[in-house]
Amino acid sequence: MTTKSYGQYCGVARAMELVGERWALLIVRDLLVGPKRYTDLRAGLPKIPTNVLATRLKELEQGGVVARRVEPSPSRAIVYELTPYGADLDQVVLALGRWGARSLGELRPGEIVTTDILVMALRSTFRPDRAKKVRARVSYELRFGDLVVHALVDDESLEVAAGPIDKPNVVIEARGPLSPLLNGEIDGEAALKTGLVTTDGTAADLNRFAQFFPIQ
Structure with missing residues (x-):
């Protein structure tokens, strides 16, 4: 100490x-x-x-x-x-991550993203109340450059880990920070049109992802 x-x-x-x-x-x-x-x-x-x-x-x-x-x-x-x-300290760190995410903005020169950062970002922003309303079981594979993590949303529960997942429902490849999508600045359709992300899913799938993991 x-x-x-x-x-x-x-x-x-x-x-x-x-x-x-x-x-x-x-x-x-x-x-x-x-x-x-x-x-x-x-x-x-x-x-x-x-x-x-x-x-x-x-x-x-x-x-x-x-x-x-x-x-x-x-x-x-x-x-x-x-x-x-x-x-x-788990819930303390998650609360800080959720609060700080609102001030992230653009990726600054020299800043990095790691697998652990992605895992904790998903855990920080997850909204179980919104997942419960949908009552959906959906698996996401999120790719950011060479980094890959996956998230399984099952009603109010969330499982997040590094690496791919077998037969994901939706694969999302981010070409940059997803904050514009997750904070509601743009919707799934605009995210696809601007090239912010590519996905094997639809704009509606991206909107649902943003609903589950909002920055607000």
């Missing part, structure tokens, strides 16, 4: 002391997708200096947020994972 203190007996202050340092919550974000090796974390956060990553991991361990374990033979690799206490 960081030695810096806000000097306040407050839950918010204590939380900031635990995970408020630069990069800390992004490490937590990626670990919410699954355990990671040090090299995996570096690959997902390429702008973090090596010494800062090591420091943040140590602080998160000391705070009881992250734990290390050694994988079984033959790899014997050290992986980092969230403790049950750290995993309780």
Whole structure:
């Protein structure tokens, strides 16, 4: 845990002391997708200096947020994972992602998108109340450059993971950020006409996707 203190007996202050340092919550974000090796974390956060990553991991361990374990033979690799206490940050990170998505705008020069980012973005924006109204079971495969993730919407539940899914109902290939579609700036038909996306589905399928995963 960081030695810096806000000097306040407050839950918010204590939380900031635990995970408020630069990069800390992004490490937590990626670990919410699954355990990671040090090299995996570096690959997902390429702008973090090596010494800062090591420091943040140590602080998160000391705070009881992250734990290390050694994988079984033959790899014997050290992986980092969230403790049950750290995993309780799930809804906090999703809420922050949902709130922050409204300010994303255009992709800035130098910004990257990773598989973990896509997985957490879908989890953050999913609206189970809208899926319940449709009462649909539909699988999506989302492609963004070389990245592929899939999402299975079944009534109010959502399953998201990296990689393709067998026989998806709809394949969506994004040619850029989907925010104009997801925030209602354009509809599915316009997204197709402008080349923002390609799909093996229809404009109506894109509208439904935007209904399930809105940015608002």
